[in-house]
Amino acid sequence: MKKQTIAIDTPFQKSDAYGALSMPVYHTLAYEFADADVMSDAFCGRIEEPDYSRVMNPTVNYLELKIKALTGADRVTAMSSGMAAISGTLISLAEQGKNVVASRHMFGNTYSLLTKTLPRFGVTTHLCDLTNLDEVRRAVDADTCCIFLEIITNPQLEVADLTALAEIAHAHNIPLVADTTAIPFTEFCAHELGVDIEVVSTTKYLSGGATSLGGMVIDYGGFPEFARRLHDEMLFNLGAYMTPHVAYMQNLGLENLRARYDLQVRNTVYLVNALRQMEGIKSVNYVGLPDNPYYELAQRQFGKTAGCMFTIDLESKEACFRFINNLKLVHRATNLFDNRTLAIHPASTIFGPFSDEQRAAMDVLDTTIRISVGLEDMDDIIEDFRQALL
Template sequence: MSGFSTRAVHGPPPADSRREQHGDLRPPVHDTVSFAFASAREIADAFSGRKPAHSYSRITNPTVEEFERRVQALAGGRGVVALASGMAAISTVIMALGGAGSNIVAGRSLFGNTISLLAQTLRPWGLEARFVDMTDRDAVAAAIDQDTRALFLESVSNPQLEVCDLAALAELAHGRGVPLILDNTATTFYLCRAGELGADIELVSSTKYISGGGSSVGGLIIDHGRFDWSRSPRLAAFAKSFGPFALLVALRREISRNIGACLAPHNAYLQTLGLETLALRVDKSCVNAQALAEFLQGQSAVRRVVYPGLASHPDHELARRQFNGRFGGILTFELADRDSCFAFLDKLRLICRATNINDNKTLAIHPASTIFTEFSPEEREKMGVSEGMVRISAGIEDFADLRDDIAQALS
């Protein structure tokens, strides 16, 4: 099976022959905390890693494992670790690579909570975050030094919708001996083949496109097997024992295990179902976003529309090459001021006033007063988040209904 949707629907061959006992078309949900063993020797072997087995659902669970296997079949890579949220995936990876006295070079246009994690939550623990313009190769190169542990960016920044040259940044990072971490939430592994573009670690908030109808929270860490983990001081000891599997073993046996941000089995089941229709929903979302962006360009109240699918976007051609001719489901537009944005949002009848992105429903928010509210006006200005910005996450409804709702709200 080679087609994306075929693999998404059918998945890889079952890892456990017991699943075939009743001819199940869906994997079962293992809502259990612990697992019984036939002998003390068997449980000892499981805890020591001598024998692969599930011992405690905070570490591994059969339903979560099935979800991870299906993601790996679609995204590629050496292995996948599924966690409780996208932010859990980010924080777990940073803790696996960084530490006191080291630094992470990150894009200046990251999602607000990611910036808060790097700049505020982890700062007291001695980790420095260096925020740079990822479209400026010289600035990125200047920020990397002997204490840099990773280069971190998003495939499409949210909500600025900046697109960076991933292959060029991967080449730069590898030349300096550091891994490239790509948050691929906005495009997923369906549109953006992160490993093929040079990313070493791919992160995805499976809360978004993968869960589908905003049914469940989750996050993914995908190790694409490109980086020599013996070059990472934090993982060097693991690399001596486990070679190319060092990161995955460190996550399972130490970092994610000790942090405890495990994905619930029921959420893993819901997101396994979401994978089956991922391509269909992403395609429709992208089509709607493109049509909405083009429609908004013709509205007199709208000062500017930002969407990578528009020829006016500075990264339009780069996005076309990197994302397989699609441009994601998020767009922004500028109105006169905050009051104009609030008036527009309050008049919407169909489109939901709600945070989250890549739901089946179209969602709209005012980023400055919501997901960036903890930052000062000056900080928001530097991040490119204006008082007049409205963010639209296009869903899969009929375009005419979305267009008409926006038109009446702008009138």
């Protein structure tokens, strides 16, 4: 079946007693077993049956199975947030004395996890330029547990060569872990590019207009020890599984993702090209522009799509604040890929807790505004940008 059909018509694990067309929300914690043998088999993982909703729930499991069918993954695990997916993945791969190779170009909380939280448990991070393969080779050593990156960095919009990074990782028998939130996993095949584990904030595209908070770990099965740790330790011992109501909302979002994403991409291209001509904007950075330095690589990796996030640069921080304060239709809010168009000043918000030196090292500039494009009529959004620049 084609992906859109899979997104809608994947069969339930079991027939619903009432013939429901949408997977019901199983708001329950415990489950009745036929006998002690079945109970033991479920708890010990010998059969795929829910035993307790902190680690398995039919509504959540249905979303996992649907994404497994869409991606061809070996296992998919739904988490309570994108950060839970990232932290669960890295903790499953790392241990005291190990290190992660990553870029300085990362979402603020991911950077903080790698450079502040994990070091307290004896896990360090080798920060390097992931677009410089020689530098990556020098950074990887015998204690490296993975190479981690965002496929389009937030907010720098850098794109690294996934296939080349995978070759380096696999030469050292370690996984390439990619945060693929910027492009829906329905639009390209990360595994074909060498990615072993995808982490996704399903809060973004999948939730369908910021309806719910969630994350997903998409494991292609190349490192069996990782799968066991994620399921048997992270879910059981840390308790960051997705809730059934969130899974229900995100399953609905998955069903209409293609329609929303196609429109959002068209809106983004239309808006970006209009803003490039608008007086008062110094520059527009979008990976989907033919003159962008990452355009050809992004096209080769992700196809004819570059997501719905871009940035603009103004003259100063003061100009950015003035612009944001003047907006009447575009929303002053964080999040990405909402149904609404959103604007945020990353340096003073997401990266606000960092020092000036740290922001400079991460190339987070005071002059940059990040835009997430929604589903509105873009002529109205363009007019709002125009009046906000006056």
